[in-house]
Amino acid sequence: MSDTGTTSPGTTRPARRAGGPADPVKTLMHSHRELCERAVDPLEIAAGLEAHGVTDRAAARFRHRDVFSLAEELYARVPRATDSGPDTTVAAAPHPSRAGDPRAGWALRTLLPGAVCAAALLALRYAGGTGAGIRLAIGAAGAVALAVALTIALRRGPLRVEGHTARVSRLWVCWLLAYTLYGDGLPRVLHAGTGDGRPATTPLTDAATPLVALAFAVAPAAWCAHLLSVQARRRLTDSRGLAEFASRTRPVLLALFALYAGALTALALLAELVLGGRPGSGHLAATVALGSLLLLARLLTVHGFPKAAATGLVTACAVEAVALALAAAGRVPGLESAAVPVRALADAGGAGAVPALACGAAALGLLIHAAVTLSRASAHT
Amino acid sequence: MLVRIGLLTDGGYPYATGESRLWCDRLVRGLAQHEFDVYALSRSAQQEGNGWIQLPPSVLRVRTAPLWSAQGDGRAYGRRERRRFVGHFEELITAVRTPDEGAAEGGGGDRARHTAAFAEGLYGLAELARDHGGLATALRSETAVRILESACHAPGARRGVRGATVPDYLVFADQLERALRPLSLDWYDDEGLGAVDLCHATTGGSAALAGLLAKRFFGTPLLVTEYGVQLRAHYLAAGSGGDAPLRAPVRALLAAFQGRLAAEVYRQAAVITPGNTHARRWQERCGADRAKLRTVYPGMETERFAALGEREAGGDSGDPRTLVWVGRIEPAKDLISLLHAFADIRKEEPEARLRIIGAAAQGAEATAYLAHCRALAAQLFPDEAADAHAVGDNCVSFEEVGGPGAPELVDAYAAGGVIVLSSIVEGFPVSLVEAMFCGRATVSTDVGAVVEVIGGTGLVVPPRNPRALADACVALLRDPRRRERLGAAARARALELFTVEQNVAAFHGIYLELISHAPVRRPAETVDAHGEPLPFANPAEAYVPGHWTAGRAGTVTAPTPGPVPGPVPMVPPVSMPRPPTVPVPVPVAMSSTARPRASRPAEAVGAVAGPTRGESDV
Numbered sequence: 001m002s003d004t005g006t007t008s009p010g011t012t013r014p015a016r017r018a019g020g021p022a023d024p025v026k027t028l029m030h031s032h033r034e035l036c037e038r039a040v041d042p043l044e045i046a047a048g049l050e051a052h053g054v055t056d057r058a059a060a061r062f063r064h065r066d067v068f069s070l071a072e073e074l075y076a077r078v079p080r081a082t083d084s085g086p087d088t089t090v091a092a093a094p095h096p097s098r099a100g101d102p103r104a105g106w107a108l109r110t111l112l113p114g115a116v117c118a119a120a121l122l123a124l125r126y127a128g129g130t131g132a133g134i135r136l137a138i139g140a141a142g143a144v145a146l147a148v149a150l151t152i153a154l155r156r157g158p159l160r161v162e163g164h165t166a167r168v169s170r171l172w173v174c175w176l177l178a179y180t181l182y183g184d185g186l187p188r189v190l191h192a193g194t195g196d197g198r199p200a201t202t203p204l205t206d207a208a209t210p211l212v213a214l215a216f217a218v219a220p221a222a223w224c225a226h227l228l229s230v231q232a233r234r235r236l237t238d239s240r241g242l243a244e245f246a247s248r249t250r251p252v253l254l255a256l257f258a259l260y261a262g263a264l265t266a267l268a269l270l271a272e273l274v275l276g277g278r279p280g281s282g283h284l285a286a287t288v289a290l291g292s293l294l295l296l297a298r299l300l301t302v303h304g305f306p307k308a309a310a311t312g313l314v315t316a317c318a319v320e321a322v323a324l325a326l327a328a329a330g331r332v333p334g335l336e337s338a339a340v341p342v343r344a345l346a347d348a349g350g351a352g353a354v355p356a357l358a359c360g361a362a363a364l365g366l367l368i369h370a371a372v373t374l375s376r377a378s379a380h381t
Numbered sequence: 382m383l384v385r386i387g388l389l390t391d392g393g394y395p396y397a398t399g400e401s402r403l404w405c406d407r408l409v410r411g412l413a414q415h416e417f418d419v420y421a422l423s424r425s426a427q428q429e430g431n432g433w434i435q436l437p438p439s440v441l442r443v444r445t446a447p448l449w450s451a452q453g454d455g456r457a458y459g460r461r462e463r464r465r466f467v468g469h470f471e472e473l474i475t476a477v478r479t480p481d482e483g484a485a486e487g488g489g490g491d492r493a494r495h496t497a498a499f500a501e502g503l504y505g506l507a508e509l510a511r512d513h514g515g516l517a518t519a520l521r522s523e524t525a526v527r528i529l530e531s532a533c534h535a536p537g538a539r540r541g542v543r544g545a546t547v548p549d550y551l552v553f554a555d556q557l558e559r560a561l562r563p564l565s566l567d568w569y570d571d572e573g574l575g576a577v578d579l580c581h582a583t584t585g586g587s588a589a590l591a592g593l594l595a596k597r598f599f600g601t602p603l604l605v606t607e608y609g610v611q612l613r614a615h616y617l618a619a620g621s622g623g624d625a626p627l628r629a630p631v632r633a634l635l636a637a638f639q640g641r642l643a644a645e646v647y648r649q650a651a652v653i654t655p656g657n658t659h660a661r662r663w664q665e666r667c668g669a670d671r672a673k674l675r676t677v678y679p680g681m682e683t684e685r686f687a688a689l690g691e692r693e694a695g696g697d698s699g700d701p702r703t704l705v706w707v708g709r710i711e712p713a714k715d716l717i718s719l720l721h722a723f724a725d726i727r728k729e730e731p732e733a734r735l736r737i738i739g740a741a742a743q744g745a746e747a748t749a750y751l752a753h754c755r756a757l758a759a760q761l762f763p764d765e766a767a768d769a770h771a772v773g774d775n776c777v778s779f780e781e782v783g784g785p786g787a788p789e790l791v792d793a794y795a796a797g798g799v800i801v802l803s804s805i806v807e808g809f810p811v812s813l814v815e816a817m818f819c820g821r822a823t824v825s826t827d828v829g830a831v832v833e834v835i836g837g838t839g840l841v842v843p844p845r846n847p848r849a850l851a852d853a854c855v856a857l858l859r860d861p862r863r864r865e866r867l868g869a870a871a872r873a874r875a876l877e878l879f880t881v882e883q884n885v886a887a888f889h890g891i892y893l894e895l896i897s898h899a900p901v902r903r904p905a906e907t908v909d910a911h912g913e914p915l916p917f918a919n920p921a922e923a924y925v926p927g928h929w930t931a932g933r934a935g936t937v938t939a940p941t942p943g944p945v946p947g948p949v950p951m952v953p954p955v956s957m958p959r960p961p962t963v964p965v966p967v968p969v970a971m972s973s974t975a976r977p978r979a980s981r982p983a984e985a986v987g988a989v990a991g992p993t994r995g996e997s998d999v
Contacts, residue, residue, distance in 0.1 A: 038629065040541045040629055040632045040633035040636050041541075041633070041636055041637075041640075043612070043613075043616060043636070043640070043666070044616045044619075044632075044636060047613045047616035047617050048616070048617075050613075050806075051617060051806055052805075052806070053805035053806050053828055053844050053845070055827060055828060055829075055844075057827060057843075058843075066662070068662075068666055236547050236548050236551075237546075237547075237548060239546070239547050240546070240547075241530060241547065242523075242526060242527060242530050242547060242550075245547055307457075376523045376526075377523070377526060377547050377550070377551060378521060378522055378523040378525075378526045378551065378554070379523075380551075381521065381551050381555065
């Protein structure tokens with residue numbers, strides 16, 4: 001083979017480099033500039049050079065023992081972008097935004113529960129004169145439709161929960177909603193023994209008014225969660241540190257919560273005006289408190305704190321259950337004093353005072369918790 | 382002797398779409414006298430959906446775990462556990478973010494220190510995960526992110542990580558959680574990896590991480606086989622970026638983590654078997670002790686080529702005017718250069734023909750490249766006809782395996798007198814080995830493991846040098862006796878080095894040596910029912926002082942320490958005194974056939990690295 005002379009390394013000299021600069025590494029550096037600039041250590045350059053066909057024998061032409069030492073020289077000589085200034089790559093958040101999904105018409109879907117709930121209520125109203133069986137059927141169908149609508153509204157969009165972490169909480173949410181519907185029975189329990197002339201109970205059609213407001217409140221809740229996600233993402237990318245991120249995110253969280261509470265209050269008032277509701281100022285407070293509790297629980301679950309959310313919901317349920325139990329115990333002769341605090345509360349604030357207090361306290365606890373945990377960067381991945 | 386082997390795979394065997402499944406399958410079937418427990422990590426839901434290949438009866442059981450799905454149990458740590466987590470995680474991260482000073486030559490001590498610190502943190506986290514679970518949640522928690530932040534901004538951090546921002550911490554915590562998922566598996570109990578006699582990790586990285594923990598918890602010896610070095614694959618994957626390019630600080634941290642992990646795997650492994658010298662160099666570079674390295678070449682099926690290779694001895698050496706190129710058509714194969722070289726060949730040998738026989742092109746890029754090559758061939762070589770009335774034909778033909786010209790792969794090799802390989806990038810050149818099995822003379826470019834494979838039984842030219850390629854081809858086309866000689870030598874070499882049998886025999890020998898020299902010490906098995914020590918409960922070789930791959934017996938002068946009690950009796954092999962000038966170590970008790978074969982390629986490569994450029998044509 002030596003007769004041809006072209007295949008021995010001693011005589012192989014690429015024509016490009018024969019008359020080139022005195023520093024052959026510079027040529028190599030130029031042709032692999034991008035690789036060298038983005039490399040984080042010499043081994044990355046070595047791997048890249050090998051992938052471009054530079055072997056140890058080729059490295060010998062640059063007066064290096066092997067590709068590794070050639071890569072080390074390149075790494076030492078090339079100025080890297082990270083040294084001279086900020087990285088030009090945009091610091092992207094770890095995961096794409098939830099709302100960034102273009103096919104998710106989540107904003108429209110969040111109106112679905114409210115619409116379904118209102119329709120069911122109107123149907124119940126118009127069926128007022130018919131038999132109890134039909135009303136029951138309409139009520140059951142409305143409940144099922146509402147559950148389906150809620151699932152559809154929450155499955156996509158900013159309130160979506162990954163995995164099955166929210167499954168346990170559903171039970172507590174059902175209890176809280178049921179109390180909203182039937183909680184007016186509490187005064188009857190309290191005062192049945194005293195022969196008070198209060199109305200026995202409000203009709204279900206009136207008691208469901210707060211439910212309509214809550215169902216419509218899914219839309220502002222989703223928007224608040226979306227805005228929180230967007231704002232947090234923006235702060236993630238331009239914060240210098242974790243502490244700065246926390247201090248900049250907390251006001252946003254509180255402001256968005258206040259926005260939601262205001263929207264919910266407006267919705268509740270509107271629902272009362274349009275549909276007519278129960279008398280008593282406690283109901284409005286109870287609705288707002290329950291809505292706030294549900295939003296905070298959902299937000300915490302979405303951002304990876306399902307246990308805290310469940311704790312908040314369970315607390316509210318427990319307080320309501322204890323109130324009912326105390327009221328029932330007050331009817332037992334000799335235990336009248338047990339119902340005194342509940343009665344005082346109901347007399348002062350109406351039937352809605354108990355759920356307002358229960359949900360309000362739980363919501364306050366969750367708000368404090370959320371102000372701490374949701375302002376952490378790790379919650380927004 | 383029956384050995385129970387824990388085969389650790391990552392995205393490979395036994396899944397039907399896995400990498401390296403053929404090799405594992407041949408190994409498991411070839412060593413049917415041993416028992417295999419397969420511990421497989423899967424890479425994607427699609428891979429799991431495609432199912433397994435058929436398993437031989439020697440595979441006693443298979444345990445799988447997905448690496449692609451988050452499996453956080455949502456369990457938060459209490460105060461004591463969190464304190465443990467913080468301590469170990471800080472140790473791990475500090476070792477990752479601190480660079481080795483003077484990594485070029487004198488960084489050995491620095492690297493060993495940092496690797497040890499890394500290992501402490503890693504094992505601490507593994508023990509925490511085994512005791513309490515919940516590691517996935519903790520790794521993504523605010524605590525972990527805060528530790529990352531302070532570590533990146535502490536003095537002494539690597540150059541690349543100082544510019545890290547909040548998203549970088551989150552992305553790195555996420556990636557780290559993925560990388561450390563093997564720590565949370567339920568494999569580390571007495572029914573799982575505690576029951577096997579040795580762990581054979583078929584790749585580095587995640588699979589070897591499981592082996593590391595088995596070694597830590599049970600003292601199971603670890604054998605690591607790498608046909609492609611995991612760290613290099615990591616760099617190439619990170620370099621291309623994929624769909625979501627990572628920022629420089631994250632890449633720096635990830636690369637450092639993988640580097641430390643590789644160093645710890647190499648430190649703890651009893652034997653490391655690279656698939657070729659290229660992998661071996663990378664492993665040495667990443668801190669592998671040369672005494673533990675044994676090259677074991679991948680084995681290939683030879684039956685298909687046996688008929689052609691043996692007929693070769695009779696003198697049928699293919700069409701003497703035809704050059705054949707076989708492979709998958711893609712830009713890395715540099716067919717352009719081949720076509721230019723062929724233009725030069727035609728000037729010298731007007732009768733020469735070139736047949737490019739490729740697998741069907743897959744993907745848009747390959748299709749475009751094939752069209753480009755066809756166009757160039759049509760430009761360079763006009764159709765020719767024998768006379769004015771005959772239909773013309775082109776001297777360059779593009780065919781597919783399975784087409785009329787080459788119904789089987791072996792027909793492709795049979796068609797030509799000289800097989801050409803013109804790649805600019807190549808790992809282990811499979812088509813070259815096939816040509817060698819067929820007893821064909823070859824001309825190849827000096828890339829990847831080509832020189833090591835061909836070892837002087839074919840011509841080797843520099844890549845991207847059409848003139849040299851043409852000269853080598855012309856020289857072979859004009860010299861039938863030389864072609865015959867080279868072909869016979871190539872076939873002999875391939876039969877010795879690249880058969881399935883040599884691969885299986887090498888691993889068989891390594892298995893037996895491993896369990897005799899570094900057995901799992903189970904105190905319960907070394908005593909009888911009355912608590913008296915059983916004779917020969919441990920093999921005699923296990924008492925030989927020093928690390929058994931470390932060289933000649935005379936070099937170890939330390940007194941016999943005797944068996945060390947306790948669950949982790951193995952002395953870290955890297956700490957043993959070892960003479961630095963043992964180029965190809967000879968084990969203390971050499972009984973298997975693995976060693977001579979494994980050590981031969983190094984010599985062969987050394988021989989061909991000389992000025993004659995890969996020909997021992999005497």
